[in-house]
Amino acid sequence: QLQLQESGPGLVKPSETLSLTCTVSGGSISSSTYFWGWIRQPPGKGLEWIATINYSGRTYYSPSLKSRVTISVDTPKNQFSLKLSSVTASDTAVYYCARQSSGSGSYLDYWGQGTLVTVSS
Amino acid sequence: QFVLTQPPSVSAAPGQKVTISCSGSSSNIGNSHVSWYQQLPGTAPKLLIYENDKRPSGIPDRFSGSKSGTSATLGITGLQTGDEADYYCETWENSLSAAVFGGGTKLTVL
Numbered sequence: 460q461l462q463l464q465e466s467g468p469g470l471v472k473p474s475e476t477l478s479l480t481c482t483v484s485g486g487s488i489s490s491s492t493y494f495w496g497w498i499r500q501p502p503g504k505g506l507e508w509i510a511t512i513n514y515s516g517r518t519y520y521s522p523s524l525k526s527r528v529t530i531s532v533d534t535p536k537n538q539f540s541l542k543l544s545s546v547t548a549s550d551t552a553v554y555y556c557a558r559q560s561s562g563s564g565s566y567l568d569y570w571g572q573g574t575l576v577t578v579s580s
Numbered sequence: 581q582f583v584l585t586q587p588p589s590v591s592a593a594p595g596q597k598v599t600i601s602c603s604g605s606s607s608n609i610g611n612s613h614v615s616w617y618q619q620l621p622g623t624a625p626k627l628l629i630y631e632n633d634k635r636p637s638g639i640p641d642r643f644s645g646s647k648s649g650t651s652a653t654l655g656i657t658g659l660q661t662g663d664e665a666d667y668y669c670e671t672w673e674n675s676l677s678a679a680v681f682g683g684g685t686k687l688t689v690l
Binding site for chain 1: 630682
């Protein structure tokens, strides 16, 4: 059974860089069938897709976050990571990692449990 | 403001049927498959429907999906109190090369 687990600091200071890692177990991140993505959810609000990457490093980014986001993959470690720079309080959210299908449509079939990141001094 | 438009809330009695709409455009729903997610309070979203009308293993057939033109619909029959959750539609926005979600619909089972 595929499992994803987010890890990283729960508290980040304003203007600093948020860094999260997603560790994939029970399957290989090197599958050509899938991408690996990040989604976030501010408290009490809806879901926002951030970015996705495949094993070869092909990436797609949300236009609204693209200037501040970097997504990367580490296939030997079966991990992928997210960096969000110059954070503000509006970046406070639960951050989820998920497996994303490739092709027409982009369903997310396996999700991590999510990790709350608070931006505060 | 979300690219995909969903009603903020819907409600129905136990045992009844409810539908949740998701409206988009030719650059997203009109040219891509739609998926639906259920998010129970305090938990991660769960895939309910993918590729417009397919159910992952383990999802009961009380849940159904359809798509017509630039809109999609999630249907839930035989409502149970355990179905109370937020429901989100999602698709690929070709003009942005990005995935997009609807704003979410809160289902209340009265």
